[in-house]
Amino acid sequence: MEKRVTVLLLEDKVAVISGASRGIGRAIAVACAREGAAIVINYTTNEKAASEVLAAVENIGGKGIVVQADVTVVEDCEKLINAALDNFGKIDILVNNAGITRDNIMARMKPADWHAVINTNLTGAFNCTKAAIRPFLKQKTGGRIINMASIIGLIGGAGQANYAAAKAGLLGMTKSLARELAPRQITVNAIAPGYIDTEMTAVLSENLKESIKKQIPLGRTGSPEDVAALVVFLASKQAAYITGQVIAVDGGLVMN
Ligand code: NAP
Numbered sequence: 001m002e003k004r005v006t007v008l009l010l011e012d013k014v015a016v017i018s019g020a021s022r023g024i025g026r027a028i029a030v031a032c033a034r035e036g037a038a039i040v041i042n043y044t045t046n047e048k049a050a051s052e053v054l055a056a057v058e059n060i061g062g063k064g065i066v067v068q069a070d071v072t073v074v075e076d077c078e079k080l081i082n083a084a085l086d087n088f089g090k091i092d093i094l095v096n097n098a099g100i101t102r103d104n105i106m107a108r109m110k111p112a113d114w115h116a117v118i119n120t121n122l123t124g125a126f127n128c129t130k131a132a133i134r135p136f137l138k139q140k141t142g143g144r145i146i147n148m149a150s151i152i153g154l155i156g157g158a159g160q161a162n163y164a165a166a167k168a169g170l171l172g173m174t175k176s177l178a179r180e181l182a183p184r185q186i187t188v189n190a191i192a193p194g195y196i197d198t199e200m201t202a203v204l205s206e207n208l209k210e211s212i213k214k215q216i217p218l219g220r221t222g223s224p225e226d227v228a229a230l231v232v233f234l235a236s237k238q239a240a241y242i243t244g245q246v247i248a249v250d251g252g253l254v255m256n
Contacts, residue, residue: 008036009236014088016040016080018071018128019098021050023198024148027224028095028231029053033062035232037093040084044070044098071098071124074131081131090139093235094132096125096170097148101200103159114162121166125173133181142185144235147174148227149190149246151254167192171246178244187243189234194250196222217252 015032019025021043029039030053039057041064043050050066057064067083069076084091099121102113125147136143152160153167171190178188195201195212201221204212213221227249233239234247248254 009232009238010093011036013037013092013235014040014084014090015093015095015235016042016084016091016128016132017095017097018042018069018080018124019044020053020095021046023200024193024196024224024227025095025097026053026056027228028097029064030056030060031225031228031232032093032235033057033064034060035236036062037235038062038088039064040080040087041066042069042071042080042098044068071096071127072119074127077124077127077131080128081135085135090141091132091135091143092141093144093146094128094136095146095148095231095235096128098124099148099150099166099200101160101163103163105159106161109162117162118166118169121163122169122173125170129173129177136181136186137184140184142240143181143187144239145177145181145186145188146231146234147188147190149174149192151192151194151248151250154192154246154248154254174246175244182243185240187234187239189239189242189244190246191227191230191234192246192248192250192254193227194222194248194253196224196227196249198224215253216250220251222249222251 015037020029020041041053069080149170150167152164156164174190
């Protein structure tokens, strides 16, 4: 009879997670640490929250570091990836999770809000990935890149032209990069969360939240942990044959 053994899915892996101080990024950090990965916890302004994530990681026996870096700044992204290399000797997993919203109907949208959302959600992912690509290739051990998109990038959202454009752009980047890196066994996938309970969605009115909930087939909004579970799977060996995909975590809200 075959013996049942418990294996950690991300044992000895090193994961860099942008925007890991709060919300979905925090849940990803903790979930990856629980599976044995060392975590590079990135934040941009909220040092206290990032330190709390490190404490949560250490509390479950994991290890990690906190690195301040603004993903819109090229040098900061290089610093972030170098911190992984300096502290843990390698990078196996990059999660481009940092994101912001600046919602408004296009007629009232300020150019600054357009640019801020594109710069953070799309160019930020480009900056981090660009900084990580050479180390990934040099290591010759394959790797995982996971981009946090949104169902809004698939279906659009009134008052979210900037965010939808950034997230749809991220999907195009994901598929192109998946093709470029497949020969090196580096997979590149995107996750499209639906409505997830974080500070990002806490600002929505109660009426809007209720009407969104009614449209979700599974009858509830998502938790950051719902998204983190998919990140762990995509980052693991189990997902070695999955690349260039966009997977929704949305309670069935968008079905293709
Ligand atoms: P959140 O709770 O607002 O957290 C945002 C995180 O991004 C924070 O850690 C923040 O750091 C970081 N961040 C923001 N700008 C940054 C920058 N320039 N450089 C580095 N880090 C930066 O957001 P969330 O809801 O967890 O969202 C995480 C990702 O999921 C985003 O890409 C978002 O678009 C996507 N998403 C969320 C939902 C949802 O319903 N919540 C749905 C679909 C997609 P500080 O703490 O330092 O500010």
